[in-house]
Amino acid sequence: MPLMTLQEAIAAHVKDGQTLALEGFTHLIPFAAGHEIIRQGRADLHLVRMTPDIIYDQMIGAGCARALTFSWGGNPGVGSLHRLRDAVEHEWPRPLRIVEHSHAGMAAAYTAGASNLPFGILRGYLGTDLPLVNPQVKSVTCPYTGEALATVPAIRPDVTIIHAQRADRSSNVLLRGILGVQKEAAMAAKHLIVTVEEVVESLDAPMNAVVLPGWTVHAVVCVPGGAYPSYAQGYYARDNAFYLAWDEVSRDRDRFRQWIDAHVLGVTDHAAFLRSVGVPSTRDAAGPGEVSA
Amino acid sequence: MPLMTLQEAIAAHVKDGQTLALEGFTHLIPFAAGHEIIRQGRADLHLVRMTPDIIYDQMIGAGCARALTFSWGGNPGVGSLHRLRDAVEHEWPRPLRIVEHSHAGMAAAYTAGASNLPFGILRGYLGTDLPLVNPQVKSVTCPYTGEALATVPAIRPDVTIIHAQRADRSSNVLLRGILGVQKEAAMAAKHLIVTVEEVVESLDAPMNAVVLPGWTVHAVVCVPGGAYPSYAQGYYARDNAFYLAWDEVSRDRDRFRQWIDAHVLGVTDHAAFLRSVGVPSTRDAAGPGEVSA
């Protein structure tokens, strides 16, 4: 039974220098896990993620990363990720090597990783300069038609971390809603950590739901609100105001450091983080009926 | 709105000489559609299916096929497909070219077809004689590791036919239960025909259910019991007795011809087939409450 605390899970599985994927396409982004990695001072990580989002902006700004593999590095609906930009443009707080793909290329690379294939193929990168700056993009010739197809090397993270709605006591994990590449990132990883909104007796998953069976999961951690400020379908909505506010916080190095000191390094866990940034709890405010899926 | 009768759908989309896939892995096998193809006298078809099952035994025995691409050609839980064997061993009723794969190879070939890639790759066929008898199995060299990987050419049927539980009035189709390669076979096809147990106002599909959106479907046909003697999860069970009895019926050419004459060519539609082989209807026997999903 790999149910443990987030501190234990990160301490046990995440090591300096590893290749690490925190996935979640706008939805179910594992913020709590990212913060714990910052708190434990992990460094030299090669971060992988299709859409770095605020969580990687924070981890990069906090100095956790030496490299980033990604395909779109913005603040969704807002604009730039200023800490990512500062690292790429000014090597602050340290140089960041970037490995840049398209979404389709990243999807093919994760799928190859999940399939234990050394590479994925796609009709991709045509007419773009990406292969000029990312030597990982190569090609193979179709043995039937002679066509050239783009290839990407498989992504096999040392550790993948995802957030999901529910796990049961056998560590079976249910994801619902927008799925991104989480299933592939989970299957591609050597170690898989899942944070969940709640641990239940029975998943009550509908037929053909996306369930990661327990024996693929190395650690399950119950972290209510663990995807905030992104969202968990059926539990809470995306806090767009946080994403907007991050634009201001992250523009300035000092203000960013103060924010990390106050809200990540200065708190002990995710509940304390949520309180420190003033997120109302439905458990304080409402009758039990209001906290529903 | 592509809702039409089965006669109309087969007449409109299935032509002599085509490459045709009727998919369904033990579950949701489109028997009604196969029978209608026999009734309309289609010939020279290249049939594609992972597990030919009784339906292809019938189509091959009836003389519809010139070729078969497959990976396991038995009567599940029973033994041989005698009409398939007779065609391969004795060219009766006509010679049958076979293109033989493993399941993993077929899955990769359909996935490539659905993805508009000319080929799929797998770590497959290692140490087997299949590549000696199927020249379609080739290899590529990984541009990163130098490893050789098996390749299969994409399967792109002219027409794919599947059976599903429900469609709504916009031709959105819901499949639930064991999925086989139906999604991939559907996406790989130039034309897609779907027979369903019922047409409903709203699919009421759970989040992340397997739904084929209406604009991918060229014809939706309501055929209750259309997967019998295979099954439709939530509607009716597999008739194992039929599968056992088929072993006897199909061993002998004359007895097979008589069966086809009586139960396929001699009836007008699938309801008449079901009556002719003595399948009880829950609509005759029971109150309305008993016909439930």
Added chain:
Amino acid sequence: MTVQWTPDEMMTVAAARLLWNGCVCFVGIGLPSAAANLARLTRAPDIVLIYESGTLATRPDVLPLSIGDGELADTAVAVIPLPEVFAYWLQGGRVDVGFLGAAQIDRYGNLNSTVIGDYAHPTTRLPGSGGAPEIAVHARQIFIVLKQNARAFVPGLGFRSTAGFLEGHGARARSGISGAGPQAVITDLGVLRPAPDTDELQLVARFDGVSVDDIVKATGWPLRLADRVDVVAAPTEEEVHILRDLHARTRAAHGCRVAVPY
């Protein structure tokens, strides 16, 4: 009777008008998403909207702020894994129109959304290309929406993130890229389309109140004019009304305070 409208509204309306009923449209976030939903709520009720987050045939009541808002999942016919979106739906050839934005465009409709300056040491690191490189080649055609000024409409791109017509004069078709490429660029001033012989974007229409000269000045290369430059019909009262309602609903929905069960 005419209504007052802003350039952003005109741009959205002009873009929406390019879409047709039944069209399968792969939608980028922001203005493309507003235009595609305006089309759905007006002329094209059966338009099929696909967002790269895996929401197929979605009908959001409010505009998503991110490409993966829960609203998109709640109202979709199917919510599927992202690799399938790109492999089965986009690469599979099932998309009629890709609807893109970018930071910069050149005269052949090539786009930059990656960097300004040297790639290794950029002046400005932009978010990157995301889904666009493959949308631009696999969709049967693409439409681009982009505010028009000389910083965005540039004579040459420092980085080509997404293929338009490459070097023009048939280069795209000769390269083996399948889709027809950028067939319209909708700006806040007017509409550009490729010339059939050279593939060069040329002005085919201007918005009311905007002069051809204004548009030429807002373009970083000597902009060619089509034989005839039309005036885009002003937004109808219905278009403006529905668009403003959509934005008002969106603001109301996104203004709610988020509470979390912790």
Added chain:
Amino acid sequence: MTVQWTPDEMMTVAAARLLWNGCVCFVGIGLPSAAANLARLTRAPDIVLIYESGTLATRPDVLPLSIGDGELADTAVAVIPLPEVFAYWLQGGRVDVGFLGAAQIDRYGNLNSTVIGDYAHPTTRLPGSGGAPEIAVHARQIFIVLKQNARAFVPGLGFRSTAGFLEGHGARARSGISGAGPQAVITDLGVLRPAPDTDELQLVARFDGVSVDDIVKATGWPLRLADRVDVVAAPTEEEVHILRDLHARTRAAHGCRVAVPY
């Protein structure tokens, strides 16, 4: 106290005993499926059963007759598309044991389930290899169940459907195939395992009441004996009882007349 048992029951029990709690087992239909479920109902309650139809961690109450019975879906933790089974789960390296049958086997554990006679003009066309070629290479090890007689245990295969140890003497390991291959062959007479040096299958155990000589005669090649040939412990009362209950439940369930809503 001893119970009466049939060779089929002994074979199923002996196969079941090879499985352990927590083992991830990719199960073929028929006897492998009976053995795997017997293991689950006795010594290995947390065994993980995967059927190639896409049912993960399934716990059927009755044995499936086909690889894709509804019972498997109803009791599974997850029901996934078949391509994912082969790509993510099997090729992905997540299977401990592949449990296979076949029509013929040779001394190196290679299997034929394709044809007897010439491939193009076969004497007997068998069903084919299905999932076995990749199960045999990607599972960490495989177990084979097969009734032992000279028609099935042959000196040479006309067609190699599925790789065992190839030509033996380390050929499999040298070929780059990843899994350890056939580590046990359970027949209705006894148990064979590969010799460490040659990879040749040798008799390591016989069932009670079966002589070594019987087994040698039922083998189409000169069968080698291990240094010591054990006697497999007879089925316990519990094993026989649970197995017969399972078969009785299965017969009852499969004897129901099927009615269809038409």
